[in-house]
Amino acid sequence: MADMRLIVAGAGGRMGRALVRVISETPGTVLAGALEAPGSELLGKDAGVLAGLPANGVMLSADLWTLSANADGILDFTVPAATIANVAIAAERGLVHIVGTTGLSVSDMAVIKSVTSRAVVVQSGNMSLGINLLAALVKRVAQSLDESFDIEIVEMHHKAKIDAPSGTAFLLGEAAAAGRGIDLHARSARGRDGHTGARRPGDIGFAALRGGTVTGDHSVIFAGPMERIELTHRAEDRTMFAQGAVKAALWARGKAPGFYTMTDVLGLADF
Numbered sequence: 001m002a003d004m005r006l007i008v009a010g011a012g013g014r015m016g017r018a019l020v021r022v023i024s025e026t027p028g029t030v031l032a033g034a035l036e037a038p039g040s041e042l043l044g045k046d047a048g049v050l051a052g053l054p055a056n057g058v059m060l061s062a063d064l065w066t067l068s069a070n071a072d073g074i075l076d077f078t079v080p081a082a083t084i085a086n087v088a089i090a091a092e093r094g095l096v097h098i099v100g101t102t103g104l105s106v107s108d109m110a111v112i113k114s115v116t117s118r119a120v121v122v123q124s125g126n127m128s129l130g131i132n133l134l135a136a137l138v139k140r141v142a143q144s145l146d147e148s149f150d151i152e153i154v155e156m157h158h159k160a161k162i163d164a165p166s167g168t169a170f171l172l173g174e175a176a177a178a179g180r181g182i183d184l185h186a187r188s189a190r191g192r193d194g195h196t197g198a199r200r201p202g203d204i205g206f207a208a209l210r211g212g213t214v215t216g217d218h219s220v221i222f223a224g225p226m227e228r229i230e231l232t233h234r235a236e237d238r239t240m241f242a243q244g245a246v247k248a249a250l251w252a253r254g255k256a257p258g259f260y261t262m263t264d265v266l267g268l269a270d271f
């Protein structure tokens with residue numbers, strides 16, 4: 001089979017640069033395009049050079065329609081408005097769309113899912129093996145404990161992160177809620193401040209810290225009457241998010257149209 005031709009959306013960003021490097025190291029993939037925001041000062045620059053590699057002749061462009069004429073997939077780690085704009089073009093062009101962007105609203109997710117009767121989309125707030133394994137563990141622990149164990153999710157990220165709680169925190173919250181058989185949206189506690197009153201039994205709490213250069217730390221705490229279980233993951237480098245995204249693209253190539261997650265890619269459904 002020919003190499004999978006991948007477009008990196010947000011190619012000038014932290015994840016975009018990591019993706020360009022990982023594609024250059026991954027057999028069976030080739031960088032087919034590098035997308036950046038209209039008006040970005042990086043437009044026209046070489047994606048390889050921006051990623052710290054030798055020049056590869058792929059210049060940053062803001063025109064996805066043109067780039068996608070010669071591509072098989074798009075790795076999208078941008079901002080919600082950009083991802084939503086990319087959804088229709090990717091579906092129209094038959095590209096596998098790997099969505100790593102976080103901060104997506106309920107209506108953004110509805111837009112993404114609306115194309116999956118005709119397009120292949122893999123979406124996850126975290127593409128790492130470790131976090132997806134952690135989510136499977138969290139689901140099982142939540143299944144085994146009743147509401148006398150309070151579930152709190154704590155995350156810390158670098159100071160440039162623009163959304164909170166992180167996409168991963170929501171992913172872990174969904175796993176805990178699935179284990180408990182509850183609806184996360186109805187039962188989450190976010191942004192406690194001031195005279196909050198006592199904790200509502202059964203809620204899943206979220207807390208977000210920001211500072212320095214932290215790649216991404218997440219803990220799920222099960223706080224019981226006389227004991228506490230803490231499950232923690234610490235990301236040390238963005239490379240493994242990028243490797244997960246490229247793996248997802250290769251996995252998704254040729255799949256039937258549908259909405260998939262990293263649980264499908266990594267075969268963790270029965271874990």
Ligand SMILES: NC(=O)C1=CN([C@@H]2O[C@H](COP(=O)(O)OP(=O)(O)OC[C@H]3O[C@@H](n4cnc5c(N)ncnc54)[C@H](OP(=O)(O)O)[C@@H]3O)[C@@H](O)[C@H]2O)C=CC1
Pocket residue numbers: 009010011012013014015016035036037038040077078079081082099100101102103124125126127128167241
């Ligand atoms: N699912 C996962 O495993 C992971 C997800 N993420 C998520 O990925 C996203 C990006 O993170 P990160 O790389 O750190 O952020 P950055 O801000 O470093 O990168 C985002 C890039 O997207 C660009 N961009 C903005 N608008 C558009 C547009 N319309 N078209 C193309 N590019 C655009 C930005 O350009 P400009 O700066 O000019 O606006 C920027 O270069 C975040 O939502 C983050 O949470 C991050 C790591 C792992």
Ligand SMILES: O=C(O)C1=N[C@H](C(=O)O)C[C@H](O)C1
Pocket residue numbers: 102125126157161162165166167168169215216217235
């Ligand atoms: O913005 C980041 O950096 C990250 N974002 C993702 C998230 O919101 O969970 C994944 C990772 O934690 C890094």
